Amino acid sequence: MKFSNLLQYFSPKEKKFYAIFNSAVANILETSNELVSLVNHDQVEERKTIRLKIKNLERQGDVFTRQVFDELNRTFITPFDREDIHQLASNLDDVLDLMNGCSEKIIFYNCTTFSTNMREMAKNIHKGCNELQKAVVGLEGLKSPENIMKACEEIHAIESHGDELYHMAISHLFENEKDAIELIRQKEILRMLEKACNKIEDVADVIKTIMIKYS
Amino acid sequence: MKFSNLLQYFSPKEKKFYAIFNSAVANILETSNELVSLVNHDQVEERKTIRLKIKNLERQGDVFTRQVFDELNRTFITPFDREDIHQLASNLDDVLDLMNGCSEKIIFYNCTTFSTNMREMAKNIHKGCNELQKAVVGLEGLKSPENIMKACEEIHAIESHGDELYHMAISHLFENEKDAIELIRQKEILRMLEKACNKIEDVADVIKTIMIKYS
Amino acid sequence: MKFSNLLQYFSPKEKKFYAIFNSAVANILETSNELVSLVNHDQVEERKTIRLKIKNLERQGDVFTRQVFDELNRTFITPFDREDIHQLASNLDDVLDLMNGCSEKIIFYNCTTFSTNMREMAKNIHKGCNELQKAVVGLEGLKSPENIMKACEEIHAIESHGDELYHMAISHLFENEKDAIELIRQKEILRMLEKACNKIEDVADVIKTIMIKYS
Numbered sequence: 015m016k017f018s019n020l021l022q023y024f025s026p027k028e029k030k031f032y033a034i035f036n037s038a039v040a041n042i043l044e045t046s047n048e049l050v051s052l053v054n055h056d057q058v059e060e061r062k063t064i065r066l067k068i069k070n071l072e073r074q075g076d077v078f079t080r081q082v083f084d085e086l087n088r089t090f091i092t093p094f095d096r097e098d099i100h101q102l103a104s105n106l107d108d109v110l111d112l113m114n115g116c117s118e119k120i121i122f123y124n125c126t127t128f129s130t131n132m133r134e135m136a137k138n139i140h141k142g143c144n145e146l147q148k149a150v151v152g153l154e155g156l157k158s159p160e161n162i163m164k165a166c167e168e169i170h171a172i173e174s175h176g177d178e179l180y181h182m183a184i185s186h187l188f189e190n191e192k193d194a195i196e197l198i199r200q201k202e203i204l205r206m207l208e209k210a211c212n213k214i215e216d217v218a219d220v221i222k223t224i225m226i227k228y229s
Numbered sequence: 230m231k232f233s234n235l236l237q238y239f240s241p242k243e244k245k246f247y248a249i250f251n252s253a254v255a256n257i258l259e260t261s262n263e264l265v266s267l268v269n270h271d272q273v274e275e276r277k278t279i280r281l282k283i284k285n286l287e288r289q290g291d292v293f294t295r296q297v298f299d300e301l302n303r304t305f306i307t308p309f310d311r312e313d314i315h316q317l318a319s320n321l322d323d324v325l326d327l328m329n330g331c332s333e334k335i336i337f338y339n340c341t342t343f344s345t346n347m348r349e350m351a352k353n354i355h356k357g358c359n360e361l362q363k364a365v366v367g368l369e370g371l372k373s374p375e376n377i378m379k380a381c382e383e384i385h386a387i388e389s390h391g392d393e394l395y396h397m398a399i400s401h402l403f404e405n406e407k408d409a410i411e412l413i414r415q416k417e418i419l420r421m422l423e424k425a426c427n428k429i430e431d432v433a434d435v436i437k438t439i440m441i442k443y444s
Numbered sequence: 445m446k447f448s449n450l451l452q453y454f455s456p457k458e459k460k461f462y463a464i465f466n467s468a469v470a471n472i473l474e475t476s477n478e479l480v481s482l483v484n485h486d487q488v489e490e491r492k493t494i495r496l497k498i499k500n501l502e503r504q505g506d507v508f509t510r511q512v513f514d515e516l517n518r519t520f521i522t523p524f525d526r527e528d529i530h531q532l533a534s535n536l537d538d539v540l541d542l543m544n545g546c547s548e549k550i551i552f553y554n555c556t557t558f559s560t561n562m563r564e565m566a567k568n569i570h571k572g573c574n575e576l577q578k579a580v581v582g583l584e585g586l587k588s589p590e591n592i593m594k595a596c597e598e599i600h601a602i603e604s605h606g607d608e609l610y611h612m613a614i615s616h617l618f619e620n621e622k623d624a625i626e627l628i629r630q631k632e633i634l635r636m637l638e639k640a641c642n643k644i645e646d647v648a649d650v651i652k653t654i655m656i657k658y659s
Contacts, residue, residue: 197628
């Protein structure tokens with residue numbers, strides 16, 4: 015019996031997982047939006063406000079992750095493999111943590127200059143989170159597996175593009191930046207942005223694993 | 230049957246685990262003490278002597294970790310889940326490794342300045358190790374689960390405080406340090422101290438998992 | 445029945461694993477050779493060419509890793525524990541990734557100076573990969589377990605030597621390098637070389653685990 019045929023038998027308990035994942039991914043999308051905003055604001059006070067917003071979103075994300083783990087402990091039948099649910103939740107949490115880490119470094123490192131490459135990387139992460147939402151939301155009901163796979167492919171391309179942006183940014187930095195402390199600042203933030211982008215692909219990989227098992 | 234009622238039936242083999250863990254955590258506490266001493270000594274030769282002491286403590290810790298793993302392979306019945314024993318031993322080993330890493334960096338990076346924040350972070354780690362000892366030693370016999378949980382809560386607060394200290398120290402560094410090489414030194418050591426402090430909480434989390442399962 | 449006596453019954457499918465591992469480790473050895481070459485070339489254009497070669501070898505390595513995972517999914521009976529095969533493949537992949545990471549950093553960081561210590565570290569990695577090949581190739585047929593164990597011991601010594609080289613290099617750097625950006629470059633590349641060397645020992649550890657189980 016196909017996964018899609020099973021769906022009609024889902025108990026409300028199982029549906030809870032989808033509800034939490036949908037909230038978690040909406041929270042991530044909002045965070046990525048704030049991250050783009052953060053690297054596009056010239057005033058330090060505005061950046062500090064945005065950073066606090068991101069911190070709150072990160073805390074909210076922790077609540078969702080804990081809810082998934084609690085449901086896993088309470089629920090016998092899960093919509094897909096327990097291990098995959100666990101992986102999905104913890105990778106989503108990692109994406110959020112890394113975006114929060116970016117925003118922390120920007121503030122604590124006293125970062126004031128945001129290069130075009132850095133802004134592009136933040137925008138690229140936001141695009142990735144957008145596709146992530148499509149993929150995660152699609153899991154419930156599985157009405158259009160093709161759309162989920164398409165979003166995952168898109169994320170793969172976004173990650174590759176992110177890699178390129180990162181390499182360009184790092185090369186540019188080591189060629190042109192003469193102020194060592196400024197180089198440290200930029201280098202560390204770029205690396206954190208790259209990590210966040212990579213992690214989005216890890217989520218997509220978990221989703222692809224789920225798709226392969228159930229379709 | 231409660232975990233505490235089971236204890237009377239423990240074979241000497243099972244008791245071995247507690248003995249090793251108690252030695253491991255005493256070793257860790259001693260190391261944290263040396264770490265505090267390290268960042269409070271002005272003479273480089275004294276620091277080198279302390280660093281060698283820490284290196285030896287780290288090697289002794291490796292012996293304890295190996296003993297736990299050997300016992301796990303030899304023993305059929307263990308006082309708690311094999312996986313939890315494994316996690317506990319390897320997380321304790323990580324705490325030790327990270328403190329050793331701090332002391333290595335201080336020497337190899339030729340670090341000579343120790344800020345108040347850095348000293349506070351080392352002291353905070355030492356406090357964490359102190360609570361860690363209470364929690365680990367309490368596992369044997371489980372006479373006072375409340376005290377174990379209290380120590381874990383304390384560790385949680387210590388980790389939060391460590392985070393704050395770290396953020397303050399990093400912000401202060403990027404605002405005030407004009408010598409880039411000095412900034413690199415301090416930044417890397419602060420990060421290592423923060424990692425060590427975080428890892429103490431990972432141990433506490435394993436202990437909490439054990440407590441939840443058996444009480 | 446001993447592992448060696450079992451070998452005659454191996455189906456062609458199981459032999460596939462050895463073939464893939466042999467290709468993977470030959471690929472790694474070639475990469476380590478290119479890495480030595482990379483830090484011994486004075487011309488940036490030559491270095492860029494070598495870096496592209498390494499990138500291609502890394503992609504080829506990904507193919508081998510995927511082949512192992514695909515075979516694991518397809519094959520019911522494996523020459524040794526599935527988990528160990530998985531670990532072996534993924535650790536080999538990590539060795540390759542880290543060497544590729546070294547070469548990337550050398551190019552993107554615009555690194556032009558290669559210290560004696562750095563060259564020694566690259567040579568040491570190459571020696572480690574050489575021993576790795578002996579150990580991995582020896583797994584098929586297991587005709588000489590002593591040689592496999594000898595190669596693993598050798599890798600252990602190589603890793604210790606690598607640690608010493610790394611510490612010497614880092615100490616030397618922080619004592620003598622006055623240009624902060626150059627210090628960052630060298631420091632990061634040294635750390636990556638050290639990581640690659642450590643990872644070779646992780647592979648040796650997996651091989652030792654396999655040997656202990658089956659001999």
